[in-house]
Amino acid sequence: MSHILTLNSGSSSLKFALYPLAGADSLDTLTPRYRGMFSGLNGGTPRLKLQDSEGRPVAVDMGELPSRLELPDAMAHLLSWLEDLPDLSLAAVGHRVVHGGRDYQQPVAVTPEITAALGELESLAPLHQPFCLAPVAPLAERHPDMPQVACFDTAFHANQPEVARQFALPREMTQRGLVRYGFHGLSYDYINRVLPRHLGDARRERVIVAHLGNGASLCAIRNGTSVATTMGFTAIEGMPMGTRSGSLDPGLVLHLIQQEGMSAEALTETLYKRSGLLGVSGISSDMRELLASPAPEAREAVDLYAYRAVCEIGSLAAALGGLDQLVFTAGIGEHAAPVREAICRGCEWLGLELDSDANQRDTDQISTADSRVGAWVIPTDEERMIAWYTAQVAGLV
CATH class of the missing domain: 3.30.420.40 (ATPase, nucleotide binding domain)
Structure with missing residues (x-):
């Protein structure tokens, strides 16, 4: 076979x-x-x-x-x-x-x-x-x-508006390809394709998908097309992740190089492998361990993670001109009910009302029936997306 x-x-x-x-x-x-x-x-x-x-x-x-x-x-x-x-x-x-x-x-x-x-x-x-x-x-x-x-992973974001992809750098740098590419595109592509099955007749013109795992990003999707995302030139921009710092003041990076003498190698190690949940907590990069820990540093790491996610959702909702649906996916998004709750509570200003019982059960829909913004938990499947594309390109289907 x-x-x-x-x-x-x-x-x-x-x-x-x-x-x-x-x-x-x-x-x-x-x-x-x-x-x-x-x-x-x-x-x-x-x-x-x-x-x-x-x-x-x-x-x-x-x-x-x-x-x-x-x-x-x-x-x-x-x-x-x-x-x-x-x-x-x-x-x-x-x-x-x-x-x-x-x-x-x-x-x-x-x-x-x-x-x-x-x-x-x-x-x-x-x-x-x-x-x-x-x-x-x-x-x-x-x-x-x-x-x-x-x-x-970058392909899903390739048709974003130029204004969403451009850094305010000298034009010749932009022309060399120093732009925001975005990542986790295979995951977003899959979620975008299965949304109708989960949402039915619910409005889905303006959707934010939160791919929350050891690597984490969010994507604003308007009428099935990516219009903005939190990761940019590299897979370190945006919210904090398991061991990655997320967005930083560029001046802080310059300070670490010029004033503290960090080499490029040491800086790469710090920002990619020693920061994020691990760096803030000093305990673990695993959200499950942090949620189970009584240490105040673990709580601080979780709170920062949720706070930054809420801030990113606000930015993406502005890019969309509003929000119809918020979708959680990937390891943390699919399984960490306390993290979803903290994020949804931070989005009440958008009209999102959380159904706490549904959230604890990890059901598909975790918003109330009266919520102006729907909240959902939808498992992603990047491997299936790869297999489908492979079958098409290879002429097997």
Whole structure:
């Protein structure tokens, strides 16, 4: 049976999913056979997690994992296991690629020339782009005739108004591509497509989607099109995240360099890996741990996270000219009821009335029937979005 493999490769993990093509003639009917993840790559403690289509753990033998596992080795384990499954053949592979720059605004079939061009964007996403592209070469070597498709996190935002993308920098810098790109586009694309199923006849001309996870951003969507988002040139702008600082006064960054002598490497480490929830709390980057902690520093980190989210919602509502619906998604958005409550309470001025009981139950709709702004919890599925795009680009549907 023909399948599509999706890959989401990071600095320390490799997420994958396997989608049968039989009967998959729409996004809704594309159902994963397996989802899995290698974690602890490149220096951590390697682990493999595999689940079936219902989310149940699956015991699988991919060979004994060594004490240190690099990405090429994880790919080799994965491909050997797939090739040994008797009822499976790979028809195509879809990759999540964080940055498409200005040239790549739709998913594309991967060629050596496109891989090289995407590699040149590494400076725009140094902690993401090289890892996103890393599986391409070993796959091409092992399966040279198999289609590979790049699906971009920036693409959903590519048609935003220029005024929403431009920094107030010298014009020649803007012309070199120093603009706001936005990220988490695959997640926003998926939510945008499934909104009608959840909202029914409710107004959805002006929607804000809050993708709240270890990486966090929000997106303003008007009539199905992204018009503004909180992440910009890099995936660090906007609200605080698990370990990322979110937006800072540029003068503070200059101070750290000029007055405190921080190198570019030390500054990158601080802003990307030691800030956010982890930096403020000094305890953890995991929202679950912070919500369970009695420490005042944990409470402060959670409060700051929610406060900044409310501020971003206000800004995006202004860009939309009002708000009809607020959608929570991703790990924190889907599972952290206290965080959703704090954010919704901060949005009462917009006419949002929270149904506390529904919120505690993680139901689809968490606003009251009389609320002028609807509030929703909708699970995202970036892998399914990648698989659907891959099937289309490869001519499989």
